[in-house]
Amino acid sequence: MSSERARLTALYGGLLVLAGALLTGLVYLLVQQGLYTSISSAVTTAVPRDPRPPWRSVPTPVASAVPARRIEGVPMNLDEGLAVTKISDLAGEAALNRLLTVSVIVFTVYAVLSIALAWWMAGRVLRPVAVITGLARRLSGANLHERIALDAPPGELKHLADTFDEMLDRIERLVGAQQRFAANAAHELRTPLAVQRAAAEIGLAGNPDADRVAMIRTKLISVADDSEHLVEGLLLLADSEQGLERREPVAVDVLAHAVADGLAEEAAGRGVTVSVRAEPLTVAGDGVLLDRLVHNLVANAVRYNVEDGRVTVRTSGDGFLEVANTGPEVPADTVPQLFEPFRRLQERTHAKGEGAGLGLSIVSAIARAHGAEVTAEANGEGGGLTVRVTFAPDPAP
Structure with missing residues (x-):
């Protein structure tokens, strides 16, 4: 400086x-x-000047003479x-x-x-x-909470300091989210490993009979499937955060019908009715990622529902996809947290078919990769959640 x-x-x-x-x-x-x-x-x-011509000089009276100073x-x-x-x-x-x-x-x-x-x-x-x-x-990871809070009149430098403080706010939230992600990921990966180890050490100890071996085998396969799904979710989340390598026109309304048909059997088993009201909606993006986005939204709406519940999938030509469901009441202050990895409305019980808590975080990452915005709103006393993905309009050619 x-x-x-x-x-x-x-x-x-x-x-x-x-x-x-x-x-x-x-x-x-x-x-x-x-x-x-x-x-x-x-x-x-x-x-003083003499008014008379020099040739008519007359002696000046002594009384009127001015003393001369020699210069x-x-x-x-x-x-x-x-x-x-x-x-x-x-x-x-x-x-x-x-x-x-x-x-x-x-x-x-x-x-x-x-x-x-x-x-x-x-x-x-x-x-x-x-x-x-x-x-x-x-600044370091230990004092990201510090801010400049410059006390100065409005101006360019005041604006610069405020912008720097806003940047620190975003960095602090990002670092906090990453730390929670690492801790939750370690916990989620450690749990199946512990189950597998316990099954192998306890279940197969001594001379187990065939039925016991079959039971342990089924348990190990189930835990392995959960771990595989978790790893696949983490990889998909990481790929989504990297952005898009290619873009092509994708009919989101067609994806909505296809996803609803694919989840019809699971929805029927849970007593949930899925209805689709799809207007033509085409966006430029990755078809595989957009299919995963729609699938995660509809699957979450089906699984986190109540008996005889409803799921409504809607696409609009105005550029948005909306999935609404009935279900347990969601506190308004917890809605933004549902988009963080491993965050759930209720604690995980490791029941069969229970997700790892990556569904909405993957939706958020895919939406960001497509330049879209995800918003969610609790439905109030009726319970459930309404999630809307608003796609940015395609730039004019």
Whole structure:
């Protein structure tokens, strides 16, 4: 920052010194131009003139005579006009020399004060930058909560500091989400490993009979399937966060019908009715990821429902997909948390068919990859959730 302060000091100080030099020079020139005329007029007025012609000279009465002063360098016997000119020249030269001396002294003091003022002003202007730099150097994972909170009048630097604070808010939320994700992922992966180890060490200890071996085998396969689904979900989530490598027109309304048909048997087994009201909706994106997005939304709506519940899938030509369901009441303050990995409305029980809690987080990641926005709203006393994915309009060709 010191180099920037030196540059600003040179800029501000140079401008102030230049302005002072121009002002001093202008004053000197203006005084120089009008000085001789002013002195000549003053001297001519002060020196008495004889109204009579020189050839008719008459002795001046003693009572009216003006005492003569001898002026150095001006003989008393010179013509009156020459005397006035000589006096004016000498007086003007003396006045200009005095003016020049005073101007140089004043300009020197002004230049020193200007540079000092410019240095102070540059430091004052750059103070927020120094605060931002110091905070950026101190930041680490342990003090992401610190903020600049710059107390300054509105301006560019105030806006910069506020923007930096907003960026820190986003980073803190992101780091917190990543830390929770890592902890939850470790927990979710450790649980099936512990079950497999216990089944192998306890269930197969001694001389187990065939039925016991078959039971343990079924349990191990079930746990392996859950682990495989979890790993697939994590990989899909990671792929979704990377963005899209290709885009092609995808009919979301067709996907909605296909997904609803694919989940019809599971919905019937849970006593849930799925209805589709699909207007034509085509977006540019990845067909596989969009199919997963629709599938996760409808599957969550079916699984987290009540007996004789309903699921409504709707697409609109206005550019959105909406999935609404009946179900348990969802507190409004917990709705945003459902889009975080491994977050559920209720604690996981590891029951058969229970997901890992990645469904809505995958939906959110796929939506971001497609430039879409996901919003959710609790249905209130009736229970359930309404999730809407709003796709951005395709840019004009």
